[in-house]
Each structure stands twice: as structure tokens, then as C-alpha cells.
Amino acid sequence: MSKEIPIETRVSSGGISIQERSARRKEAARKKQAAKKLAWKVVRRTLLSVLLVVVLLVVGLCMVLNQIFNGPSPSASKVLTMSLLEASATKWVPGLFLGKEAVEQIRNDGGDLYEEQISDPIQVQIDTNSSLGGNSDEWKDYPDGIRIEPVSGDTYNAYVMIVRDPSSVYLATSTEKFSKDIPGTRITDQIEAEGAIAAVNAGAFFDNGTSSPAVGSVPEGLVISGGKVVWDSGKAPEEGFVGFNEDNILVVAHSMTADKAMELNIRDGCCFGPVLIMNGAINDAVYNANSGYNPRTAIGQRADGSVILLCIDGRQAGSLGGTYADIINIMVEFGAVNACNLDGGSSTVMLYRDAYGRYGEAGQVQMINNYSLLQEKPRRMPTFIMVRPQGEE
Secondary structure, eight states, X not given: OOOOOOGGGOBOTTSOBHHHHHHHHHHHHHHHHHHXXXXXXXXXXXXXXXXXXXXXXXXXXXXXXXXXXXSSOHHHHHHHHHHHHTSTTSTTHHHHHHOHHHHHHHHHOSOOOOSOSBOOGGGOXXXXXXXXXXXXXXXXXXXXXXXXXXXXXXXXXXXXXXESOGGGEEEEESOSSOOTTSOOEEHHHHHHHHTOSEEEEOSOBOOOSSOOTTTTTSBOSEEEETTEEEEEOSSOSSSOEEEEETTSOEEEESOOOHHHHHHTTXXXXXXXXXXXXXXXXXXXXXXXXXXXXXXEEEEEEETTSOEEEEEEOOSBTTBOOBOHHHHHHHHHHTTEEEEEEEOOGGGOOEEEEETTOSSSSTTEEEEOSOXXXXXXXXXXXXXXXXXXXXXXX
């Protein structure tokens, strides 16, 4: 008769007793639990270290900002204040350090606007015998009527596009019926949809500083396209209107109503600002006013009718940005008799369909300027300044 083996000494198929296997499982579970505790301890300490670094960086940044805002250099305080106020995402920052009254005083410091409210078309004389005005020698190397020149200053890199034929410049819209439920379009898509040869961003639009899809969907202020009022939300956030009349003359104004625009036969226009040059005179109030270093877009017109489109890069290591005075200086250098600031910041984009391969593959749309490094793509917008190919209406 065989003897019953105690359960604790029975051997499993692997030659290990059940008791030993149980002990090993307990040891493995203990080690696993200890590893989890160690891992959580490491993660917790890492997170605490990261949080501490973030807090120290925030505190340090606040100390630096406070030193600039309230330090011994009023000019540095004004520049930083305006640079932040002009960006939709950072408008609230200066008020934390200076207070609302001080911020408004800096914003409004400059001077009185000049008396004229709307530019006089007589300042521009377009050659009526040809749709292409201007000195023929200037354009002999630019058969498509587009000339682009890089410009640089102490704090910025910029690109000036001169369009020979003002009748080819028009305002394109992202949709025929604006709504916050209909997102704006990217300028890279819009130029293809239009079949245009050049484009820059245009007027003001809804932007609450968030990532909402409604941002960039609808314009602000008055928008005229193809001789029709397509949007009128009342007062724009910036003081200024710019547009072409039916004689292809650029009209700039401190403000514009729909009725007045129709009286002036405006065919294409939008709101932004401020007005930079009117009737050959610079706007001293703007030139001497406080403005920050930011990306900028502007439009102007020479006395011969040629249109000047300007984009200044900003918020980059190699190009901090430009001020209103910088824009005016460039516009004066290139002969503008009327000029107006357009939307800037992360909206600033200049595109050109490079028919002759000067900037890349021939026939392809090229990004001429360098927009914000924080963007993967140009932002969505509702309005664009476009340039038709020669011979198209």
C-alpha cells in the first residue's frame, strides 16, 4: 500500500514543489509591486522637478517682464506693451503689470490725426492708354508684372512686392456667405482656388485668441468685393479702411461707411489700419506713436498706379519684427503716395506663383516670406488681397 505524499511536498510536472512555486510567485509579486512603487516614485519626483522648473521659469519671466514694464526705460516698456497688445493671444499681459489706465495711455500716445479723412484720387495718375502703367525699363525683366525685393532693417527682414497693373489687384473672400459656422480658408488654398499669381492677407476678422474654428471665419468692419458690400459688422477693431475704386486707384480712409463706399465707387476694400500715408504725407500721429515689433502686412500705391504689397517677418530669431514707423519708411522708399496697414502678426503671408523659377520650381506657388515658427500652416482667414494673371478680368 503506497504512502500518501503531503500536499506541501508534492512535486509539480517541472520538478518544483507546489510550496516552492507558491513562494516564487509571492516573491515575484513582491518584486513587481516594489518596481511599481519605485517607478511611481521616480515619476513623481520627475513631475515635481519639472513643475518646480516651470514655476521658477514663470516667476523668473514675471520678474523680467516687471523689470521691463516698470523699470528705468520708458521706451522699453512702451515697445513691450505695444508688441503684446498687437498680438491677439497676449493682449491681457501688459495690464497685469501696468494697470488698465497706464496701458491705455501708452496705446493712445502719439499725436492728433491729420485733418483729411479720405485720400484724394488725384494723387494717382494711371496711364489710361495702357492697363500697365509705369516705366517700361523697370519692368523689362518682369514680364508677368510682378517685382519682388527683399528689404532689411535693424530688427526685421521684409519683402516688397510691386504689382505693375492695379486693375489686377482685388479682394478675394473665403465664402460668399460669411458665418461663424463656416471656417475661413488658408491663403495657400485660396490662391489656388482663385488661380491668382500673387496674394497677401487682408483685413480684420473675428479672433478671440482661442483655437476655436470660428476664428478667422467672419470679417470685422466693412468688406466690399466686386463692387458689392458683402459684409458690414459696423466699427472695426482698428481705425482704417483701404480699397480700390473703379478707376483702380487705392483709397485710404480713417473710417468708411457702406453708403460712402458706394458713393466713391469702391470695387474692393476692407477694414484695418491705421492709415500710414495719405495724399503723399505720412501720418505723423502713427509714425511717432508707440508700436511694437511684430510681423506686418501693408498695401500702398505709387503715383503711377503700381501697387506696393509689403510683408515684414517677425517673432523669429533672425527677424524680431517691424514698427509702424518701419512700414512707413519702406513705403516712402518705394514711392507710396497712399498706404494703409493690414492685418499682421501670425496672419502675415506673401505668396507668388513663380512662373519663371526665380524662387523655386517654375509654375509653383512659393511662400516668399517666413511666417511664425509656431505655425505649421498659414492661419484661416476670410479676406485676401489677390493678383490676377495678366489679361484676366
